[in-house]
Amino acid sequence: MSSQLNRKVITVDGPSGSGKGTICRLLAQELGWHLLDSGALYRLTAMAARHHGVALDDVESLQVLAAHLDVQFRTDGQDDLKVILEGEEVTRSMRTEEVGADASLVAALGPVRQALLQRQRDFAQAPGLIADGRDMGTVVFPEACLKIYLDASAEERAQRRYNQLISKGLSASLDDILSDIQARDDRDMNRPVSPLKPAPEAVILDTTQLTIEEVLEVVLDQAKHKGLR
Numbered sequence: 001m002s003s004q005l006n007r008k009v010i011t012v013d014g015p016s017g018s019g020k021g022t023i024c025r026l027l028a029q030e031l032g033w034h035l036l037d038s039g040a041l042y043r044l045t046a047m048a049a050r051h052h053g054v055a056l057d058d059v060e061s062l063q064v065l066a067a068h069l070d071v072q073f074r075t076d077g078q079d080d081l082k083v084i085l086e087g088e089e090v091t092r093s094m095r096t097e098e099v100g101a102d103a104s105l106v107a108a109l110g111p112v113r114q115a116l117l118q119r120q121r122d123f124a125q126a127p128g129l130i131a132d133g134r135d136m137g138t139v140v141f142p143e144a145c146l147k148i149y150l151d152a153s154a155e156e157r158a159q160r161r162y163n164q165l166i167s168k169g170l171s172a173s174l175d176d177i178l179s180d181i182q183a184r185d186d187r188d189m190n191r192p193v194s195p196l197k198p199a200p201e202a203v204i205l206d207t208t209q210l211t212i213e214e215v216l217e218v219v220l221d222q223a224k225h226k227g228l229r
């Protein structure tokens with residue numbers, strides 16, 4: 001904990017489809033800070049489990065996999081981040097709804113979360129860190145200088161995911177996406193360890209009726225109030 005005390009961290013937590021990834025990328029660009037996509041670590045742990053034939057409830061093996069996750073985050077010079085898991089590029093394949101659902105299962109296990117904790121804190125480097133996840137403000141970076149909690153109705157979040165898939169030329173069912181989102185919300189919010197919830201001091205933003213630009217403006221305003229830009 002002491003290693004992050006003097007470091008600048010902005011946490012952005014919230015449920016799937018609330019806009020965390022989008023806002024965090026824009027914030028990191030605007031402020032010139034580092035970015036932690038903590039959900040990626042849970043997704044990669046779940047993918048590694050599938051590769052190695054480890055069951056998603058085999059806590060001991062999952063903890064070992066999480067602790068030794070062989071992952072590289074590489075930029076290719078065009079701002080695009082490439083993710084390499086055990087030598088294989090998984091940048092796109094790690095983003096499917098199936099991997100998200102698997103990630104939500106392994107993320108409910110305390111020993112897996114513990115195994116990934118220090119790796120996440122190590123991202124807090126100068127000049128600052130934007131941390132995207134579920135427990136960034138409550139558990140991983142309790143000393144963060146600004147905590148944001150993004151929310152939106154489940155229907156709006158499902159519609160956003162649906163649009164995202166259609167724009168990539170993939171087929172999708174809005175009803176299926178909505179029920180997946182509700183199941184994931186339920187698991188992420190009601191697990192005993194590090195459940196998704198706003199930190200008491202978090203700025204809570206309902207983005208249902210807001211554009212990406214409007215959300216970014218509010219968050220940048222908050223950063224300005226804290227003297228972070």
Ligand SMILES: Nc1ncnc2c1ncn2[C@@H]1O[C@H](COP(=O)(O)OP(=O)(O)O)[C@@H](O)[C@H]1O
Nearest residue numbers: 016017018019020021022160164207210211212
């Ligand atoms: N305020 C918003 N209004 C409309 N669409 C949004 C908004 N915020 C994000 N999106 C879109 O919703 C989708 C999911 O956003 P994303 O940032 O991946 O959410 P999260 O990281 O919280 O799961 C993306 O296609 C993104 O462009």
Ligand SMILES: Nc1ccn([C@H]2C[C@H](O)[C@@H](COP(=O)(O)OP(=O)(O)O)O2)c(=O)n1
Nearest residue numbers: 016017038039040042103104107133134135
């Ligand atoms: N800090 C985090 C980040 C993600 N998780 C879990 C819970 C989520 O359902 C999965 C996937 O997270 P991710 O942020 O990649 O998913 P979305 O982009 O929001 O759909 O991982 C978590 O428990 N704690």
